[in-house]
Amino acid sequence: MRVAVIGAGVVGALIARELCRYEGEVLLFEREADVGWGVTKANSGIVHGGFHDPPSTIRARFCVRGNAMYEGLCRELNVPFLRTGAYVLALSKEELPLLEELRAQGEENGVPGLEIHSQEEVLSREPNVNPKVLSGLWSPTVGITEPWAVALAAVENALANGLELHLSEEITGIRVEKRQVQEVKTPEGRYPVDAVVNAAGLFADHVAAMAGLSEPVLFPRRGEYVLLDKAAEGLVRSVIFPAPSGKSKGILVLPTIDGGILLGPTAEDLPPEAKEATETTPEGLSQVMEGARRLVPKLPLGQAIKTFAGLRPESPQKDFILGESPVKGFYQAAAMRSPGLTAAPAIARWLACEVMTSELSLKRKGSFSPIRKGIPRVAELPEAEWEELIRKDPRYGRIVCFCNKVTEGEIVEAIRRGARTLDGVKFRTRAGFGRCQGAFCTDRILAILARELGRAPEEISQKGAGSPLVGGRVRP
Amino acid sequence: MKRRLTCISCPVGCELTVEVESGQVISVSGNRCGRGEAYARQEAVEPMRVLPTSVKVIGGELPLVSVRTDRPIPRRLIPQAMGFIRGLAVEAPVEIGQVIARDLLGTGASLVATRAVSRCGRPSLQGT
Amino acid sequence: MRGVKVDVLVIGGGAAGMGAAAAAAREGAKTILIERNERLGGVLEQCIHPGFGLHRYREELTGPEFAARLRGELESSGAELLTEATLLDLDPAGPRVRAASPKGLLQIRPKAVVWACGARERPFGALRIPGTRPAGIYTAGLCQRLVNIHGLLPGKRAVILGSGDIGLIMARRLRLEGVEVAAVLELKPFPGGLLRNVVQCLEDFEIPLLLRHTVAEVHGKRRLSGVTVVEVDEGGKPLPRTDRFIPCDTLVLSVGLIPEVRALESFAPLDPVNRGPKVNAWLQTEVPWLFSAGNSVAVFDLVDTVAALGARAGVAAARYAQGELPPARAVPLVRGENVLHLVPSALVPGEEATVFLRVPRPFPRVKVSLGGLISRNHLGARPAEMIEVKVPPGASKELSRMPEVRVEVTPA
Known part of the structure; x- marks a missing residue:
């Protein structure tokens, strides 16, 4: 049995990891130079409760299930996850019934713990939100994580369980004969396979077309964000949503895992070909600031350290496209719009362990270990453990990223685990993600990358080919 | 011929007018002090600059050593001086104040190291 | 964990910290300096251009030369110097300081602390400029370190945003090393850096300085391919139909320095304009055991000043640690017209002091007044240069009768 998973975003990574529980070969293909650099890299990082999605949708089903899996998953993968809870705020009388509707919808979806809180209670928990708030829908199961960290950890764990990873290798063709998948082609070669999983994110339509399929139909929805420095920590403690506008969940204010505050996203539908339109726009950024100010009027915008945009794969039916397709052996995990990150572990489990196992008669391996140990974050360790690490390797005492207190030891370890670029180091260690945004450490990370990889500094890139x-x- | 200059002798930044006839300064006006006049007289005829740059180091903890001319050289010679300096290399260790080249392009100025660079050891990540 | 008790702990080994540690040790205080880099000197090490030392040493030195002299003075002072030791936290209860180094973790219990951590550069993201996020965007300080320390060139054709001194210095440096500098852009109607740098770094090389211009958009998917440049009005708002594309693979930002105060901001009151801690004439913050000097108090124009203030802070910290610094009745300095940065935030009656201030825009001639205490005329006031006003001990004595001193700059 040989399966090719296409796309090493959080969805593909988790599916590949689940498939590694079974005997056979799992190949994971990614067009980018690293794991999680597509949709996964630039989204809100929210593990949603499941009250935003209509009960008839596939989204609703997998969102609630996925949410419940996150604690266990993140414990196994040693990835940060925090159940912060979330509020949906009603700021006008017209918005009050929307909270009731959301609660009813959530309860039908099986979301636990939903409560409507009074103005007083909302303000006592979140003193910085708009004092005009009338009431808030509280969802205690909503959480936050680092999506790229989930993807990276899942791939590391899968590699330890036999995964074959092909980075910077774009699928250029899929050979189908007698309505059965035969092989996938890349510029590097041809790979005969029994099955293909299409988790290609924004490019899932191209990949499906290679197999002769007309689904999914995708278009990118752009979301722009503004990130505030850790100095803004505590501005909000939970994820703050506006009452929904219909099209999207609106512009939010939420804490990030490492103490920053994230504002956004916008929801701008782009033409299908604009799959790389991750530029921010003047209109988008001002929308973000206006929207966020509505929820939290005293926004410390002077503490902004980064603006960015991400694309979500949206489809006309506004729902995931999952499972078998008219082509035998071709499975879809596509149109993974929000709440894709939340749903991903449940989809991976379902697709690998229910659908594909029975159809392909997969056999469990005896040797699978679900546990992955992360790169030590020394600044978060108890002092004695950190000291011990320094004694073994003094590089764990040499701090390179001063803002986030990341040591040379952690950076070297990130490179050992596959980082080849500046962004590869950043996403694995948070070095360069802090207040100075790399002004003090970029040159030193560059020097470490060059030294560890045995390359000239000119050959080191920010994010792969073409970005020296x-x-x-x-x-x- | 009249030329306008901004005096950089001190932070006041006087706007100077210099009258030059066939390479000779006839008059300076707009200056508030004697330094301004001296600056204008030199600047109008032959602007002089200290040149700071780097020289390649062989076998050092750093790839370069910072250098400067020990006195100002004619500004017009800077491109030529850079061409000459690009061709230089110095073996580590380098001492601060070490003369890297004498009488740069016949100007009488020496090129001196402005920092020490020790012999290899561990290549520096941070330089500083 | 290694634990030590000292009189004075100096955090930061740049010009201010070296000045402070040497002075504190010479006062007889047991002094430790921690510096996160391998080498003492701070930003001076990468500033290979001349322009330093005219006040302190009466000669014009480059940054590394100035740093070497300060290191020499420090090494003979008896202060203990720990490099590659990075501050982890500063617990005001105690106070207690933790640091990490390749030799292990370190806990220091000082009687007084001199915070001398300099400034950091405002990052690209803080400007909220629309467009892509390609490689090829550097803060000027990072660019300077890449070029001068690592010997690496950023690219082939650069645009420099912001005409602060580091931006101007880098324009010349890049140009000398064969990188084309398409333009230096400045949002304000006047240059941000020193006049001599405008002349020697831009005019000498015919590099255009576009005042009232900024970057409206960044282009290029993976590596920068160009920037859209736009003219702005008085308020910094883009003017319609003034946009044009400048191809470049490098964007260097010189858009401001911000005092580094991360470990202090939770307990030491900051000055909202300087953005560093409020200090009195002894460089003592409003937390009595905490002193601060240099660019972590406010961004200064001259390293000579920074080193001198460091020494003053070091002396005061040593005296505090030895129980010889009396509690000060500080008389606050308050900002009047046309005063931006202002150091110190308070004077101490009877103590001489120098007041440093910056104006918000250029004036050909101004009158600077400190309450009724001192008044003097000043020629050529520019935002890039700090105006210094000496307060002699005699004048300072009169302070004891004043509730506050209003600092004012009026065009004359």
Whole structure:
């Protein structure tokens, strides 16, 4: 049995990991230079409760199930996860019935613990939200994580369980004969396979077309964000939603795992070909700030350290496209719009362990270990453990990223685990993610990458081919 | 011929007018002090600059050593001086104040190291 | 964990910290300096251009030369110097300081602390400029370190946003090393850096300085391919139909320095304009055991000043640790017209002091007054240069009768 998973975002990564529970070969293909650099890299990082999705949708079903899996998953993968809870705020009388509707919808979906809180209670828990708030729907199961960290950890764990990872290798063709998948093609070669899982994110339509399928139909929905520095920590403690507008969940204010505050996203539908339109726009950024100010009027925008945009794969039916397709052996995990991150573990479990197991008669391996140990975050360790690490390797005492207190030891370990680029190091260690945004550490991370990889600094990139960090030498 | 200059002798930044005839300064106006006049007389005829740059180091903890001319050189010679400096290399260790080249392009100025660079050891990540 | 008790702990080994540690040790205080880099000197190490030392050493030095002299003075002072030791936290109860280094973790219990951590650069993201997020965008300080320390060139064609001194210095540096500098952009109607740098770094090389211009959009998917440049009005708002595309693979930002106060901000009152801790004439913050000097108090124009203030802070910290610094009745300095940065935030009656201030825009001639205490005329006031006003001990004595001193700059 040989399965190709296409796309190493959080969905593909978790599916590949589940498939590694079974005997056979699992190949994971990713067009980018690293894991989680598509949709996964730039979204809100929310593990949703499941009250936003209509009960008839596939989204609703997998969102509630996925949410319940996150604690266990993140414990196994040693990834940060925090159940912060969330409020949906009613800021006008017209919005009050919307909270009731959401609660009823959530309860029908099986979301636990939903409560409507009074103005007083909302303000006592979240003193910085708009004092005009009339009431808030409280959802205690909503959480936050780092989506890229989930994807990276899942891939690391899958690699330890036999995964074959193909980075910077784009699928260029899929050979189908007698309505059965035969092989996948890339510029590097041809790979005969028994099954293909299409988890190609924004490009899932292209991949499906290679197999002769007309579904999914996708278009990108752009979401712009503003990130505030840790100095804003505590501005809100839970995820703050506005009452829903219909199209999307609106512009939110939420804490990030490492103490920052994230504002956004916008929801701008782009033409299907704009799959790489991750630029921010003046209109988008001002929408973010206006929307966020509505929820939290005293926004410390002087503490903004980063703006960015991400694309979500949206489809006309506004729902995931999952499971078998008219082509035998071709499985879909596509149109993974919000709440894709939340649903991903449940989808992976269902697709691998229910659908594919029975159809492909997969056999459990004896040797699968679900446990992955993360790169030590020394600054979060008890002092004695950190000291012990420094004694074994003094590089764990040499701090390179001063803002987030990331050591040379952690960066070297990230490189050992597959980081090849500046962003690869950043997403694995948070080095360069802090207040100075790399002004003090970019040159030193570059030097470590060059040294560890045995390459010239000119060959080190920010995010793979075509993005070199420097252009040459002062004195060649 | 009249030329306008901004005096950079001190932070006041006087706007100077210099009258030059066939390479000779006839008059300076707009200055508030003697330094301004001296600056204008030199600047109008032959602007002089200290040149700071780097020289390649062989076998050092750093790839370069910072250098400067020990006195100002004619500004017009800077491109030529850079061409010459690009061709230089110095073996580590380098001492601060070490003369890297004498009488740069016949100006009488020496090129001196402005920092020490020790012999290899562990290549520096941070330089500083 | 290694634990030590000292009189004075200096955090930061740049010009202010070196000045402070040397002075504190010379006062007889047991002094430790921790510095996160391998080498003492701070940002001076990468500033290889001349322009330093005219006040302190009466000669013009480059940054590394100035740093080497300060290191020499420090090494003979008897202060203990720990490099590659990074501050983890500063617990005001105690006070107690933790630091990490390749040799292990360190806990220090000082009687007084001099905070001398300098400033950090405002990052690209803080500007909220629309567009892509490609490689090729550097803060000027990072660019300077890449070029001068690592010997690496950022790219082939650069645009520099912001005409602060580091931006101007980098324009010349890149140009000398063969990188084309398409333009230096400045949002304000006047340059941010020193006049001599405008002349020697831009005019000498015919690099255009576009005042009242900024970057409206960044282009390029993976590596920067260009920027859209736009003219702005008085309020910094883009003017319609003034946008144009400048191809470049490098964008260097010189858009401001911010005092580094991360470990202090929860307990030491900050000055909202300086953005560093409020200090009195002894460089003592409103937390009595905590002193601060240099760019972590406010961004200064001259390293000579920074080193001198460091020494003053070091002396005061040593005296505090030895129980010889009397509690000060500080008389606050308050901002009047045309005063931006202002150091110190308070004077101590009977103590001489120098007041440093910046104006918000250029004036050909101004009158600077400190309450009724001192008044003097000043020629050529520019935002890039700090105006210094000495308060002699005699004048300072009169302070004891004043509730506050209003600092004012009026065009003359």
